[in-house]
Amino acid sequence: MAALASQLTAYLSSGERVVSFFKGSLVPKQTISAGAAVCISAALFLAYEQYWYTSKKQHLPGPRWKVPVIGTFLESLNPTFEGYLSKWNSGALSCVSVFHRFIVIASTCELSRKILLNAPQNTEPSVVDSMRKILTPENWIFLHGKAHQDYRRGLNVLFTRRALGIYAPVGGDVYSRHFQEWLALDGKAEPYQLRFRELNMEASLRVFLGYYIPKETAQKISTAYLRVTAALELVNFPIALPFTKVWYAMRAREFIVNCFIDAVKQSRVRMAEGGTPNCMLDAWIESMIEERASGKKIREFADKEIALVILTFLFASQDATTSAVTWAFQLLADHPQVLERIRKEQEEIRGDNLTCNLSYELIEKMQYTRQVVMEVLRLRPPVLMIPYQTTRNWAINDDYVVPKGAMVIPTFYPALHDPEVYLNPDSFDPDRWGPEGDAHNHPKNFLVFGVGPHYCLGKEYAIMHIMGIIAQASVMMDWEHIRTPKSDKITIFATIYPQDGAIMKFRPRGSIQAST
Numbered sequence: 305m306a307a308l309a310s311q312l313t314a315y316l317s318s319g320e321r322v323v324s325f326f327k328g329s330l331v332p333k334q335t336i337s338a339g340a341a342v343c344i345s346a347a348l349f350l351a352y353e354q355y356w357y358t359s360k361k362q363h364l365p366g367p368r369w370k371v372p373v374i375g376t377f378l379e380s381l382n383p384t385f386e387g388y389l390s391k392w393n394s395g396a397l398s399c400v401s402v403f404h405r406f407i408v409i410a411s412t413c414e415l416s417r418k419i420l421l422n423a424p425q426n427t428e429p430s431v432v433d434s435m436r437k438i439l440t441p442e443n444w445i446f447l448h449g450k451a452h453q454d455y456r457r458g459l460n461v462l463f464t465r466r467a468l469g470i471y472a473p474v475g476g477d478v479y480s481r482h483f484q485e486w487l488a489l490d491g492k493a494e495p496y497q498l499r500f501r502e503l504n505m506e507a508s509l510r511v512f513l514g515y516y517i518p519k520e521t522a523q524k525i526s527t528a529y530l531r532v533t534a535a536l537e538l539v540n541f542p543i544a545l546p547f548t549k550v551w552y553a554m555r556a557r558e559f560i561v562n563c564f565i566d567a568v569k570q571s572r573v574r575m576a577e578g579g580t581p582n583c584m585l586d587a588w589i590e591s592m593i594e595e596r597a598s599g600k601k602i603r604e605f606a607d608k609e610i611a612l613v614i615l616t617f618l619f620a621s622q623d624a625t626t627s628a629v630t631w632a633f634q635l636l637a638d639h640p641q642v643l644e645r646i647r648k649e650q651e652e653i654r655g656d657n658l659t660c661n662l663s664y665e666l667i668e669k670m671q672y673t674r675q676v677v678m679e680v681l682r683l684r685p686p687v688l689m690i691p692y693q694t695t696r697n698w699a700i701n702d703d704y705v706v707p708k709g710a711m712v713i714p715t716f717y718p719a720l721h722d723p724e725v726y727l728n729p730d731s732f733d734p735d736r737w738g739p740e741g742d743a744h745n746h747p748k749n750f751l752v753f754g755v756g757p758h759y760c761l762g763k764e765y766a767i768m769h770i771m772g773i774i775a776q777a778s779v780m781m782d783w784e785h786i787r788t789p790k791s792d793k794i795t796i797f798a799t800i801y802p803q804d805g806a807i808m809k810f811r812p813r814g815s816i817q818a819s820t
């Protein structure tokens with residue numbers, strides 16, 4: 305069967321040869337028309353496709369047969385959360401195929417961790433082709449194994465305690481400015497998801513690049529970046545023809561990277577003159593200057609390289625943090641007793657200066673606010689899964705070998721909603737992260753940021769950023785969530801959002817109670 309299958313594959317690569325195969329060898333000459341030959345070869349191709357699928361599928365739960373040619377492509381265009389849930393519930397491992405890609409989905413904590421931790425020996429992150437085009441093939445994010453490890457080590461300096469201390473007040477300034485804009489809407493109710501995105505984008509640009517980028521350019525970058533997000537589909541047209549989504553995204557990337565390079569040059573000049581570091585670029589360049597001065601052998605990062613790294617940070621952070629911030633505002637409005645405890649904590653640690661700007665020292669004192677952020681991320685993990693692929697045939701457990709080249713997907717949601725680990729897993733309970741709770745005793749289940757060689761580099765910064773936003777918001781504003789039947793329904797677009805876009809209204813702190 306396998307020999308026949310491989311013979312057929314070779315033949316099916318050329319229609320002409322297929323016709324001659326059937327005309328010339330299988331049946332006597334002159335007895336079969338070209339049309340009939342095409343029909344027979346199509347039928348054999350379809351049969352081969354089913355053989356290909358079922359021989360990989362074996363006993364795994366999944367569609368019994370492959371939809372000819374496209375597999376479950378149509379379902380993957382409009383994924384639903386309920387669809388994912390039923391897939392995860394179907395077995396510890398399950399499968400589908402999209403076009404000619406065989407996909408294995410792991411739904412337990414143990415198997416998901418195994419996939420992530422087995423990079424690069426048996427697995428590696430699976431990259432959609434458009435990503436390589438948009439982020440450029442030379443981007444560090446596509447490195448594997450030792451090269452990846454070494455490069456990544458050089459970036460650790462950007463997320464030290466000292467570096468976070470530089471970023472906290474920069475973020476705080478941006479949050480307060482955006483809150484003032486929301487308050488200027490005078491309590492108008494509207495979906496806030498897009499406004500949360502704008503806040504995140506500006507915070508990222510200012511934290512990463514400081515004020516080397518003028519306001520108008522920052523706005524242009526924010527708009528251009530929408531092109532990048534739009535091109536992040538699982539399936540794109542393979543060639544970046546003019547005016548396709550990927551083509552627009554590549555043009556946007558060129559513009560963004562050029563702006564970043566300009567900022568790097570300015571930072572180099574300022575830091576060489578002994579300036580105080582005000583953003584990630586400054587921290588990075590200062591550390592290179594210091595290491596050079598100390599005579600250490602260091603990795604010199606070129607301007608474009610730095611710009612591309614910052615681009616990956618934008619890429620990795622924008623959607624995930626926007627998702628987390630959206631759910632955080634919604635969950636806090638729906639659980640006023642939790643918001644009150646955040647406020648109480650802020651009063652305790654800020655004293656008389658309630659609306660003072662953020663600092664890392666303040667962040668470190670926000671024990672309860674941290675618990676809240678951990679719980680938001682557990683309940684509504686922005687990233688539900690990450691696609692990897694196998695680099696060889698790999699016995700993932702005792703009874704299944706994932707074939708080489710298959711996409712293998714570790715999922716995070718089931719581990720984060722495991723009722724044996726998190727009591728009442730679907731309830732929002734920040735106390736489970738407190739001294740009395742036991743969520744901390746199960747670090748293996750907290751897969752929000754992945755695990756292994758590619759785990760999230762920005763984890764600590766992301767947590768600080770979300771904490772900073774809700775802390776600062778709690779002292780400046782009151783907000784209401786206008787609930788709709790879609791508020792608790794999850795929509796999936798790379799990350800997860802409430803289906804109604806989180807309809808909210810904001811008022812200055814104290815005015816809602818005062819007016820009711």
Ligand code: HEM
Pocket residue numbers: 420429445456616617618620621624625628685686687690751752753754755756757758759760761762763765766
């Ligand atoms: C709530 C916000 C965030 C979430 C939920 C999140 C989640 C993740 C996840 C699940 C991964 C893949 C891990 C793996 O494959 O094992 C990842 C990778 C990554 N994240 Fe985040 N992330 C967030 C924010 C950020 C931020 C703010 C930054 C940068 C400032 C960042 C930078 C990165 C980078 C560079 C990688 C790739 C690391 C590598 O391949 O070595 N992330 N993140």
